[in-house]
Amino acid sequence: MDSTSARGLAALVGDLGTERPPRYAALAGRIRRLVAEGRVPLGTRLPAERELAQALAVSRATVTAAYTRLREDGWATARQGAGTFAVLPRGPHHGAWVPGPADDGSIDLAHAAPAAPASVPAALATALEELPRFLGAHGYHPAGLPDLRARVADRYTARGLPTTPEQVLVTGGALHGVSTAFGLLLRRGTRLLVEQPSYPNALQAARASGARVLPVALDPDDPAAWLDATERALAAARPAAAYLMPDFQNPTGALLDVAGRERLAAALRRAGVPAVVDETLAELGLDTAAPPPLAAFGNGAPSVGTLSVGVLSVGTLSKVAWGGLRVGWVRAEADVVRRLTAVAVQTSLSGPVVEQLAACALLDGLDASLAELRAGLRERRAVLTAELRRRLPGWLVPEPPGGLVLWCGLPTPRSRAVVAAAERLGLRLAAGPLFGTGHALDDRLRLPYTQPPDVLRRAVGLLVRADAEATGAAVPDGPAGDPRAVSVV
Ligand SMILES: Cc1ncc(COP(=O)(O)O)c(C=O)c1O
Structure with missing residues (x-):
């Protein structure tokens, strides 16, 4: 297995001064996140305690306690004489992702697939x-x-x-x-x-x-x-x-x-x-x-x-x-x-x-139909990107060079909460953690731009409400967008 250097890990961990004490818990939390995100690959041998303590300018006891916490929570395992290794805790594993019905009146932004062309x-x-x-x-x-x-x-x-x-x-x-x-x-x-x-x-x-x-x-x-x-x-x-x-x-x-x-x-x-x-x-x-x-x-x-x-x-x-x-x-x-x-x-x-x-x-006939499909997707991508940036300015909305989806960054880990609130409002979404091992990505949300522009605009209206509900903020005024008022493909 690969190992990570103390300096390399310290650079990834960053400044712990901004975290709430105790320091060992903050360090364990940062390492846990790095493992969950795949930045510290599974099976990596973590640096010796003394070396990491030096690289981070913290006491050795802090690192010892952080490693203990990681082991107790299932994020690390110790092998006699060999060191401490990054692992994933057992579960949570999602069951198969089974699509909901396409015609239950909800707006479906869970699936990234266009309707059939002529x-x-x-x-x-x-x-x-x-x-x-x-x-x-x-x-x-x-x-x-x-x-x-x-x-x-x-x-x-x-x-x-x-x-x-x-x-x-x-x-x-x-x-x-x-x-x-x-x-x-x-x-x-x-x-x-x-x-x-x-x-x-x-x-x-x-x-x-x-x-x-x-x-x-x-x-x-x-x-x-x-x-x-x-x-x-x-x-x-x-x-x-x-x-x-x-x-x-x-x-x-x-x-x-x-x-x-x-x-x-x-x-x-x-x-x-x-x-x-x-x-x-x-x-x-x-x-x-x-x-x-x-x-x-x-x-x-x-x-x-x-x-x-x-x-x-x-x-x-x-x-x-x-x-x-x-x-x-x-x-x-x-x-x-x-x-x-x-x-x-x-x-x-x-x-x-x-x-x-x-x-x-x-x-x-694929080349001809692809040209048409791409033109439509460009328009839909522009609509969804612009609407999200205008109505959810705190979100990160990068525009990809192709494909069918935006991979948005949320200001805090709340993807699951937003998805649950959206579901209640008639908007079906796929939460960020679904796209990984289940331990990370709650600060991400995938949004397809496969639906027609008017549906996308209404979906963003519902998303604004869902986000407000998830964060406990005041629900903003303005048209919420009733999903059942639109034809859904
Ligand atoms: C990356 C990727 N692979 C596979 C699939 C499934 O495709 P199919 O419907 O052809 O099984 C999808 C559909 O969303 C996909 O996005």
Whole structure:
């Protein structure tokens, strides 16, 4: 395991003078937060007490008491003769994040997914015309309809990653692709390196496979720090796999540039760690296009057993067309795709033919429909950003270069309280802690800009009230926005 230097940790801990006494509790609190946020990676050996005391200019007794507190609360563990190590306490683990109904009259800002464009019913009509030529056979295509595999392969090739149809497994959406990849790579007790924050349902899928999540803090304003920490964690913790989103990461919107991709690909290869790269949002660049897929960088793949795995790229039509189609895919080396297919058929023998035919039609017209989708999202992003900055000036509202969501900073940890108050007002949200291991991120809130502008404005009206309720402030005057007065998609 990696260790952290006393000076390094002292710099992260910062000035304790601003905290309420006792000093040891303040120090324990700061370290706990650093571990929860993934800034001090799990398994890191904490500095010797005397050295940290010196670096922080506090007494050794203060550090001893702080480490004792961390151990008692489950944030550190002592190993005889080896030192004190950062760990996460058991729980809280969220259950699977199950969407509420889309039509209960609430405004839904919990899910980041656009309504279906007109191209979707048109593609389904085309699919029905095509269907008869498939009806004479049994209809099972375990790796996906050949026509669809070919189109997905062509799209990767066009994005700078030469791909053949045999390198594509069609799945029931991206999450099915991710969990199939986890099924191949993870076992009970193995570790999965993830960004923190990350996509909740993928974290849940990893936990369901018995793996332990190893979070590395991602701050979109400081991508180099994430790369540094990831390189260290890959080398030190030897995870079984990594789950990463270099393209408009959900929820931060962070985009890894070409140099970052080169570094990341090299670090994964050096450590021999295969990566599941979730490219769900890769084609939703609003200010800039994403560089080629991570799998296009570096060559030579790490092995799992006798299998050379490398990067497994996961994609979907859910965000560029419609989530209701349930069509996604995994792109990998052809022998890996064969192994993945064997995992996928354990739970589903094949995807539906009609939806896969519709997916072919949608991919044929995707460039045109994407241009329209991006223009609409730019407008919605501008509306939501402006409304939030105007009506909640204390919040931090950064504008991401792409993707579907704003990752807002709240002035104090109150995301869960705001979400609970909003739910009572008819606004459904996803609280910050859902996007991590559950111990941090209560000062964050993810807000999608997938709804029409008038719905977003009303949602912000409700959010202002929810925030006031959560903080005990006076509820501001002005139109609150009745969610039931709008049509909700
Ligand atoms: C990063 C990411 N991965 C996967 C998914 C799930 O996609 P699908 O609907 O294709 O399963 C989502 C949907 O929100 C997502 O944001």
